[in-house]
Amino acid sequence: MSTPVIGVLALQGDVREHLVALAAADAAVARPVRRPEELSEIDGLVIPGGESTTISKLAVLFGVMAPLRARVRDGMPVYGTCAGMIMLADKILDPRSGQETIGGIDMIVRRNAFGRQNESFEAALDVKGIAGEPVEGVFIRAPWVESVGAAAEVLAEHDGHIVAVRQGNALATSFHPELTGDHRVHGLFVDVVRAYRTAESL
Template sequence: MTTPVVGVLALQGDVREHLIALASADALARPVRRPEELAEVDGLVIPGGESTTISKLAALFGLLEPLRARVRAGMPVYGTCAGMIMLADKILDPRSEQETVGGIDMIVRRNAFGRQNESFEAAVDIAGIEGAPVEGVFIRAPWVESVGASAEVLAEHEGHIVAVRQGNALATSFHPELTGDHRMHELFVGMVRENAAAGSL
């Protein structure tokens, strides 16, 4: 197939790092700020940042409903840190007026691993990724309290779920884009390719 076009929701957070990682994983990476840009991508990354701010900006830019529609329709989507919160069907402790895109049957706890000054790195074994563990950067990271029957747990750290997949939706508590290891992005770009190939059959 042709090179997949993968967007990065560019409202807030570490957009540039994701664009670089996606390009390294052989995707055509583009920032997405408007509904018409969302319509042109084969998959989307929702980056880390501040989930309440991302939620409000997505609503302000008219992206929330188009995002929900594309995710429901099966567009591959990958959320990291705040992006994981955005993909949760339920947040345990939401801020007022905080909305999510949904797409993964999981309950997420915001800032579960602590405040900014409690950030850390840890090696994480991810199901489906061969070789050495992935180096995870945890910054005010959430964890998953529980998942439904349709969601698959890909990784845990210290007994807490930190990576989940449900169909074409992928989420991690940590920031893989902040390391030189792009295997998580390669996994996601592979999901985008598979989805595009299935759609062309």
């Protein structure tokens, strides 16, 4: 089977780091995505960390919010880190005025729950579906998940707070695996994309 093509939403945030991590994760082809027509050329999408309100506003401005919601609703694999987790939440506990989400995971997320930039930290995490040593989680103004619905699966917790969730083809983490050189979480997402492509081709 041909190599999956995975986009990184390139409106704001740490886009380059995700492109590097994806390219290193099981030979996925990674490319930036900014426009609606580029969504039709990819098999999955990463929504990077950054500032969720800015990403939301730019997604609307660039015309990608509505088609992205439609593709996620139709089952396209999507992975959000930090701000990307907020973007994939069906509900934000404390949204900014006018802030929208893509949705796709039945969870309630609290923005900046772990504190400000100067309170950033790292923690070793046991992530369901990731074999071997714990994953090193980098938390930068990170959200956490207040609660999940029945369809969502908790993959990891830190200090009693949910920090990784999966629902179907949608994956979200509070932390930034793209900053550590450990590409196993991206590899997990590539596996989700491959399975999706296989099912689509049947």
